[in-house]
Amino acid sequence: EIYQCDWSSDVCSSDLGFGNAFLAGGLVPFMRDNPDLTIELVPVPFTHNLLKREVDLVISLEPTKRPNISNEKITDYKLFLYTTHNYISNNRINPNNIVDIVNSTFADYIIEILYTKQLNFNHFIAPGIDSQFQSSTVLAQYEFVANGGGFGVLPYFMAYRDARLIPILVEHFNFVRSYWFLIPHDLQRFARVRRLQRFILSVAQERQQIFMPEASDLNGSSVDSKSFTIAMPPANPWNRPFIRVNKKEPLGK
DSSP: OOOOOOTTEEEEOOOHHIIIIIIHHHTHHHHHHOTTEEEEEEOSOOBOOTTTTSOSBEEESSOOOOTTEEEEEEEEEEEEEEEEHHHHHHTTOOTTOHHHHHTSOBEEEOGGGOSOGGGOOHHHHOTTOOOOEEESSHHHHHHHHHTTSOBEEEEHHHHTTOTTEEEBSTTTSEEEEEEEEEEEGGGTTSHHHHHHHHHHHHHHHHTHHHHSOOGGGOOSBOOSOOOOOBOOOOOOTTBOOEEEEEEOOOTTO
């Protein structure tokens, strides 16, 4: 289904984790202060085209070089390798032993339908990892890992409140990605687009501790190993989930 944008609706795209785990709850004050707007959140991969105005505002994992589209970074965010105490105990795994880890059960995306290479992490942990559980969403992977299914790379802003999850070898397995706004130049003049953009930016900056945690915020397994950040090649920025913001009309009209 293609959602065609018109002048009475604004569309915002969202990465699956960002949309479900952060943006949905974060938008509550925005909706309270903007009772004339209706938010439709559809945080699933979706093909759309900014230049054809199928969407108005995108949150992407990378900027674009397309003409007539502005890029603005929202925030960087960190991801770590997680598992649970139950999985380690039940399978007699040494969480400081990389051989034990890479021979364990892993969660991953379904690579054949992965909409951006920015989320392809497991091959950086070790070549040939057998990802026995694969899903198109990070929420499914989160539930699998948190319920003792194995190991998986998850955003800290999703995992930090779950006492079941422990980060593993954080000095070695840490990743940084970024969220970006992509907005057509001619749509930046619309008040609703600017209002939503400013709100998301302000909330993300207020919550930097959950997007870019310090080492002291983590409580997991570690070994003496130099910390490093892994970069990924750019991917197609046009396959994104989205939310739509509709102007409310009085009943009976």
